[in-house]
Amino acid sequence: MPHRITSARKLMQGNEACVHGALYAGCRFFGGYPITPSTEIAEGMARLLPKCGGHFIQMEDEIASMASIIGASLTGTKSMTATSGPGFSLMQENIGYAYITEVPVVVVNVQRGGPSTGLPTKIAQADTMQARYGTHGDYQAITVAPASVRECFEQTVKAFNFAERFRTPVTMLTDEVLGHMREMITIPESGELEVVDREKPDVPHEWYHHFEITPTLVSPMASMGDGYRYHVTGLVHDQDGFPTANPNEIKAKMDKLRNKIVRFADEVTQLDVEMVDDAGIVVFAYGTTARAARQAVHMAREKRIRAGLIRPITIWPFPDDQLRELLAHVRRVLVVELNQGQLIHEIERVAPKTCKVAGLTRYDGEVLNPVEIFKRILEVK
Amino acid sequence: MPDEKPEEVPVKKTAAEKEAQTEDKKIKYSYQEGKGLPPLNLYLHWCKACNICISFCPQKVFDPDRDGRPIVARPEKCTQCAICWLHCPDFVITSNYK
Amino acid sequence: MMADPIQSSNVTYDYLRVKKRFPNVWCAGCGIGTVMGSIIRAIDKMGYSKDEVALVSGIGCSSRLPVYCDFNTLHTTHGRAIAFATGVKLAKPSLKVIVVTGDGDGLAIGGNHFIHACRRNIDITTVLINNQIYGMTGGQCSPTTPHDSFAATAPYGNMEKGFDPTTLAKAAGASYVARGTVYHVQQLDKLIYGGLNKKGFAMVEAFSNCHTYYGRLNKEGDAVAMLKLMKEHAMPVKAAKVLPPEKLEGKFLTGVLWDVEMPEYCELYQNLIDSFQEKDKE
Numbered sequence: 020m021p022h023r024i025t026s027a028r029k030l031m032q033g034n035e036a037c038v039h040g041a042l043y044a045g046c047r048f049f050g051g052y053p054i055t056p057s058t059e060i061a062e063g064m065a066r067l068l069p070k071c072g073g074h075f076i077q078m079e080d081e082i083a084s085m086a087s088i089i090g091a092s093l094t095g096t097k098s099m100t101a102t103s104g105p106g107f108s109l110m111q112e113n114i115g116y117a118y119i120t121e122v123p124v125v126v127v128n129v130q131r132g133g134p135s136t137g138l139p140t141k142i143a144q145a146d147t148m149q150a151r152y153g154t155h156g157d158y159q160a161i162t163v164a165p166a167s168v169r170e171c172f173e174q175t176v177k178a179f180n181f182a183e184r185f186r187t188p189v190t191m192l193t194d195e196v197l198g199h200m201r202e203m204i205t206i207p208e209s210g211e212l213e214v215v216d217r218e219k220p221d222v223p224h225e226w227y228h229h230f231e232i233t234p235t236l237v238s239p240m241a242s243m244g245d246g247y248r249y250h251v252t253g254l255v256h257d258q259d260g261f262p263t264a265n266p267n268e269i270k271a272k273m274d275k276l277r278n279k280i281v282r283f284a285d286e287v288t289q290l291d292v293e294m295v296d297d298a299g300i301v302v303f304a305y306g307t308t309a310r311a312a313r314q315a316v317h318m319a320r321e322k323r324i325r326a327g328l329i330r331p332i333t334i335w336p337f338p339d340d341q342l343r344e345l346l347a348h349v350r351r352v353l354v355v356e357l358n359q360g361q362l363i364h365e366i367e368r369v370a371p372k373t374c375k376v377a378g379l380t381r382y383d384g385e386v387l388n389p390v391e392i393f394k395r396i397l398e399v400k
Numbered sequence: 401m402p403d404e405k406p407e408e409v410p411v412k413k414t415a416a417e418k419e420a421q422t423e424d425k426k427i428k429y430s431y432q433e434g435k436g437l438p439p440l441n442l443y444l445h446w447c448k449a450c451n452i453c454i455s456f457c458p459q460k461v462f463d464p465d466r467d468g469r470p471i472v473a474r475p476e477k478c479t480q481c482a483i484c485w486l487h488c489p490d491f492v493i494t495s496n497y498k
Numbered sequence: 499m500m501a502d503p504i505q506s507s508n509v510t511y512d513y514l515r516v517k518k519r520f521p522n523v524w525c526a527g528c529g530i531g532t533v534m535g536s537i538i539r540a541i542d543k544m545g546y547s548k549d550e551v552a553l554v555s556g557i558g559c560s561s562r563l564p565v566y567c568d569f570n571t572l573h574t575t576h577g578r579a580i581a582f583a584t585g586v587k588l589a590k591p592s593l594k595v596i597v598v599t600g601d602g603d604g605l606a607i608g609g610n611h612f613i614h615a616c617r618r619n620i621d622i623t624t625v626l627i628n629n630q631i632y633g634m635t636g637g638q639c640s641p642t643t644p645h646d647s648f649a650a651t652a653p654y655g656n657m658e659k660g661f662d663p664t665t666l667a668k669a670a671g672a673s674y675v676a677r678g679t680v681y682h683v684q685q686l687d688k689l690i691y692g693g694l695n696k697k698g699f700a701m702v703e704a705f706s707n708c709h710t711y712y713g714r715l716n717k718e719g720d721a722v723a724m725l726k727l728m729k730e731h732a733m734p735v736k737a738a739k740v741l742p743p744e745k746l747e748g749k750f751l752t753g754v755l756w757d758v759e760m761p762e763y764c765e766l767y768q769n770l771i772d773s774f775q776e777k778d779k780e
Contacts, residue, residue, distance in 0.1 A: 048589045070774045074588045074767060079614040083581035086574065086611075090554075090585025093572065094593065098585070116575050243570040243586060244593055246549045250515075250565055252573035253557075259517060261565065446520050450527030455722045485507040486683040487725075489531025490521045494508040 031204045033171045033197045034101075037127055038063035039206060040175030041099050044214050046125070047073035048098035050087030052080055052106060055139040056195040057129035060101035081106035085113035088124045092117075093251065095242030097179055101127035104137060104146055107153070114188050115154035116253045119276065121230065121238070123182035123217055125175070127191045129198040132384050141384030142196045144306060145358035150190045151335045157273065159280040161185065161287055162335040164192040164305045168202035173212065174332065180215035181287055185280055186237050192334065194357075196307045196386060220247065228258040232271060236279035280336060289332035290341055294320065298327030300351040300400045303366055305331050308387055312355050315392035319400075326396055337365050346374045353399055355379045355392055437496035439478035440485070444469050447492040453484035505539055513538045513548070515568045523562050525633075527721025529680030529706030533627050534563050536683060536704070537596065540690035541569075544594075552595045554583040556608055558634045559708075560600035560627040577607030580615045583622050591764040594694070597624040601642040602632045605661055609641070616670035616699050620763035623693040623700040626663055629708035637711030648715040663703045668756045673698030675756035679705035681728040682752060692754060697762045705732075705750070 031039070037060050041049075049064035051057075061077065068075040074091070078084040081102050088098035102110065107128045117124050132138025133145050150162040161181050165174040174191055182189040220227050220239035229249035231238040238258075241247040254262035255269050263269060280287070291309070294316065295301055304312040309330040319326035329345060329352075331338060346352055352374055354363040363378045370376050377399040381387045439461070449468030459477040462470035462484070470493075472478075485493040514520070524530050541551060551569040555561035557576035564571035570593070574582040579597045587595040604612050604626045615622060631649055632638040639649035642660040649656060667675045674696040678686035686704055693700030707713065707724035718724050733741075733749035 048585070050585055069767070069770045072771055072775075076584065076588055078581060078584070079610050082578060083584070083611050083614070086578040086581035087585030087588070089574075090572070090582040090587075091589035092585075093570075094586055094590035096589040098589065112575055113578065242590075243552050243572075244549055244590060248548055248568055248570050250571045250573070252565065253575055254573070261518065448521060448526030450721050452527055452721055452725065456725070482507065482684075486535070486687075487532055487680070488535075489524065489526075489528055491510050491514070491531070491535065494511075495506075498507050 027206050027208075029204055029206060030201050031168055032059060032199060032201050033168045033193060034059035034129065034199065035063055036168045036171035036204060037101065037175045037191070037193070038067060040172035041125070041179065042067060042071060042073075043172070043207070043209070043212065044097065044176040044179035045216070046097045046099050046179060047071065048088060048091035048096045049073070049075045049100065050078050050084045050091065050098065051100045052078055052084045052102065054081070054103045054106045056131055056198050057101040057103050057127065059198070060127060060129070081109040082113060085110040085117075085126070089113060089117050089120070089122050092122045092124050093243050095245070097123070097183070099125040099127065099179075101129065103129050103131045103139070104133045105135070107146060107149065111154040115156060115158065117188040118154070118158045119253060119255070120251045121186040121240070121276070122188070122251075123186050123240075124188045125178045125182055125191065126188060127175070127193065130192060130194040132382075138384045140195060142194045142307065142386055143357050143382060143384070144192070144194060144308065145361065145382065146192065147334065147356070147358065147361045150192055157277070159187075159277050160190060160335040161187060161280060161333070162190045162192055163289070163333050165197065165332070166306050166309045166330065168197075168200070169204045170332070171197065172204060172206070176212050176214065177289070180213065183215045183217040184237070184286070185283070186217060186240055187280065192306065194307055229260045230256065230258050230272070230275075232258060232275050236275050236282070284336045287333050287336065288338045288341060290338055291328070291330035291332060292345060293328040295327035295329060295345055295349070297325050298349055299325045300353060300396060301327045301329055301346065301349050302353045302355055302392065302396065303329050303362070304355040305334060305362070308355050308357055311387050311389045312392050314389035315396060318389060318393045319396050324396065324400055326400075334362070337369070339369050342366070342369045343371060346370050349374050351375050351377060351399055353377050353379060353395060355387060355395075357381055357387065438472065439475050439480065439495060439497065440472055441494045441496065442470060442472065443492050443494075446490040448490060450489065452487050452489070453493060456483050456487060458483065505542060509542045510535050510538045513542070513568050515566055518566050520566070522566055524559060525710045527707070527709060528559070529629065529704070529721075530560055530563060530627055532680040532683055533625060533686070533704045533706060534566065536686045536690055537563075537598070537625060538567065539687050540694055541596075543687070543691050544694045546594050550592065550594050552583070552586050552593045553598065554579045554586065554595065555598040556600070556603035558600040558603040558632065559629070560598055561603055563598045577603050577609075578611060579603065580608060580611040580622065580624060584615060584618070584620055587620055587622055588764055588767065591621070591768065595622045596694070597622055599624060599626050600633075601626065601628040601630060601663070602640040605641040605663060605666070613666065613670035616667050616672035616701065618763045619671060619673050619698045619760050621697055621699070623690070623696070623702070625690060625693075626701060626703045627706050628663060628703050629706040629712060630660065631708050631712040633708045633711055637715055643712075647712075650711070650715070663701065664751075664755050667701040671699075671760075672701050672756070673758050673760045674700035674754070676701070676754045677703040677705065677750070677752050679728040679732055679752060680707060681725045682732060685752065689754065692757070696757070697765070698760055
């Protein structure tokens, strides 16, 4: 059943926009657990999902929440959960399970101060590396990070599209400020934004391999009950999903999991680049911090300082090639983050020798405001 | 907590009903007369010689072979009680009569 | 409603996965294979089509069962089978969801999901294979290992007391609780059939022998000896009602221990969805 919104122009909270984005993308299952600052997403889902024939369930913990959405996705239902730091840590094992079993799901992490219970009602961006390396073993993460309420809507749709396209779990990083603030948003008409569905098999039952190594490395995915009766396991498995100890089959599976994302990473890259062509100094920031960074760059431009902004909307896979190109003729890059320094290591790895890397961090629960960033630009330029 | 179901009184089978049931069993199972299929089939490739069928067969139909796998030594004694193939953890045993 | 006597002996072959390597992975004489036969016969007796059955398991000896069966099978993370199964069932209630778990997988790491699924009374049948030990990892003590018995991690005797999964499930709100053993297979078939037939959370504990670890570490002998022990210590719940207490000494109850009608989770949710659809029509 379609998901209808009364009027297109609405004053909406970031978390609420995630809900509407998910429903717009066709999400019809949410399994979650209350945790500040993401609970509004669960509440919204509890209210709206039954209205469009979907199912909401509050599970007993985040581990169960992650398990339930993987189970739901296997029945062909687009499914999602939302949490914050502590819950995100609990979900890691099952995120790894979704990765190796190639089950499309979306996990929204509304970041808050960490570690541990940290600062439940305050902002931080310190789960950035966890989104990439949170669970054990080699894996490729896809992570998107909106910076406005409208983008919370759009990037949730994107997250579902990437999950369905690559048959993988996708994480969306927002934060307490973005999740709770309200902005005017024009809800797109249905059909306006592209919505991608997983590729279904159309071969006879005996020809179907649930983890078939296809040229695109993404196998068509049947749902439970479709008549294909496949096996899914967290053990490393062959193309039929049966556990294997054969080194060749293990390598084939691990290569498939990595290459299906790495080889097509350009489909996933989303970079917001402003005034970088003639920039001497570029500010690099994502999410809420990037809003203040943009303001600081404009303040610098008013002072005739050639500053630019690069904001990754897709953080993982990290856009190495695009950044090498963009930073080729830039003298300075200033990485601005609400943590003790995480993405700065990626920038140091990628930035050409000619480009000096500087950082500006804040981790006291407050946001970095434009003036602070502007002052840092003056120091570093 | 909702209360339990009312107690069902176990119904005793009348002598006639019992007679009919064993009669029915006789007709189906004809091996005793020496003709007809052997009582059981053993797919010994799957057998791990766990000795469950050999020791629990009430009629001692099986004897262990050198490796402890069952041999149907006394097929005529088999009464199709199904204990062996119900218990077999590896689905080695099937019956021709059930 | 009890199933009538056993179906044909080779019904199990129709449900085995031809692509899988047999014989199965369990030790010679392990009761899990017997439970697998029981589950298959119960499913066959229910007349489910293979496409509509989802067989979900966690990690452990018990949880290697689904891979051998020709259903929609899901071998999940340790202890989380019931949570995965909840997602499968709620998202697609037409699926017949069966969970196979063990005493460690289902009651230790999975205990939280176990009691909450009971509380929700979601229509899932859980077969908890209780061999009172962690078999896969080599004989460590589990939440049902009896007090004073030995295990790899209780070399001086288990100081803890084991759960009784049936009273736990009943207290947590399951609507059907039963216990069988791998010795009383015909009864186990009926109990699992009863669980599948039940609209609500059904828990069937299948007492099983782990002679490789529990039997060896506690000198209870081989598979045959342990099965005989089960035969001696099992007490049908109907008989227990009429026997004097001293007769019940050292016995455990078998049969249907709890069977009540309670609203089923997916149905309640469907009523909610339907209520909105009616409102839309007006």
